[in-house]
Amino acid sequence: MTLHYQLDGPEGAPVVVLSNSLGTTLSLWEPQLAALTARFRVLRYDTHGHGQTAKKGKVTLSQLAGDLLTLLDSLDIKKAHFCGISMGGLTGLWLARFAPERLLSVTIANSAAKIGEPAGWLDRARSVREEGMATVAAGAAQRWFSEAFRHRSPQLIEPLIDQLARSDAEGYAACCEALAEADLRHEIKAIALPLLVLAGEQDPVTTVADGEFLQQQVAGSQLTIVPASHLSNVEAPQAFNDALIAFLLNQEARHAG
Numbered sequence: 001m002t003l004h005y006q007l008d009g010p011e012g013a014p015v016v017v018l019s020n021s022l023g024t025t026l027s028l029w030e031p032q033l034a035a036l037t038a039r040f041r042v043l044r045y046d047t048h049g050h051g052q053t054a055k056k057g058k059v060t061l062s063q064l065a066g067d068l069l070t071l072l073d074s075l076d077i078k079k080a081h082f083c084g085i086s087m088g089g090l091t092g093l094w095l096a097r098f099a100p101e102r103l104l105s106v107t108i109a110n111s112a113a114k115i116g117e118p119a120g121w122l123d124r125a126r127s128v129r130e131e132g133m134a135t136v137a138a139g140a141a142q143r144w145f146s147e148a149f150r151h152r153s154p155q156l157i158e159p160l161i162d163q164l165a166r167s168d169a170e171g172y173a174a175c176c177e178a179l180a181e182a183d184l185r186h187e188i189k190a191i192a193l194p195l196l197v198l199a200g201e202q203d204p205v206t207t208v209a210d211g212e213f214l215q216q217q218v219a220g221s222q223l224t225i226v227p228a229s230h231l232s233n234v235e236a237p238q239a240f241n242d243a244l245i246a247f248l249l250n251q252e253a254r255h256a257g
């Protein structure tokens with residue numbers, strides 16, 4: 001699997017990997033780019049079956065994680081900080097549990113050890129295969145953003161919804177099936193890496209309670225609640241960036257000291 005990726009920021013700086021959510025691409029991270037590249041080399045990629053990364057065969061959570069490990073190998077990146085949102089957060093939890101030697105720290109935003117219910121994901125996979133992306137795209141703004149933000153910032157939301165409506169139904173469906181099978185609730189206790197959990201106070205998909213569960217399970221982890229719904233990096237970029245960058249700089253200081 002060859003992931004489409006983009007590297008920004010100073011060469012030689014510590015690397016931060018950003019992993020997108022279901023139905024988005026690496027462009028999701030535009031609100032983080034300026035702040036992060038002031039101090040870090042930023043590696044963004046299109047998850048399997050999304051954006052310019054093709055879909056190949058059945059998709060599982062371990063494959064999504066393996067795709068990134070292959071990309072890190074090909075770029076000769078031994079270790080990186082990781083930040084993933086929603087499905088990207090689940091990828092990060094898998095890596096933190098099963099490939100911790102490749103990570104410096106993990107930030108899990110608007111995610112959970114298990115997202116939704118298998119039947120719901122399988123139904124969504126069937127729906128996009130049979131009917132295309134229109135129905136899923138029509139409901140996305142409500143799943144992703146608070147009502148106040150939808151009224152305040154339609155110009156930030158419309159490009160994301162247009163992108164979702166035009167995206168590859170088979171790639172989206174395959175990732176829904178990966179989410180249907182993904183359940184790390186009994187695994188995450190073993191995570192021993194520095195972990196920041198970001199939760200959206202109005203997130204209806206991966207709730208504050210999901211974030212609290214992660215924080216309770218992983219010793220030494222921190223939880224920050226962001227004033228936003230599900231795509232909190234878009235809805236509340238300042239709060240998201242402040243929490244992420246403070247955590248990353250803290251980790252860098254610990255490594256240096």
Ligand SMILES: O=C(O)CC1=CCC(=O)O1
Pocket residue numbers: 020021022023085086087088115140143205230
């Ligand atoms: O349902 C959505 O669109 C929100 C979501 C769930 C998992 C993910 O990555 O995004």
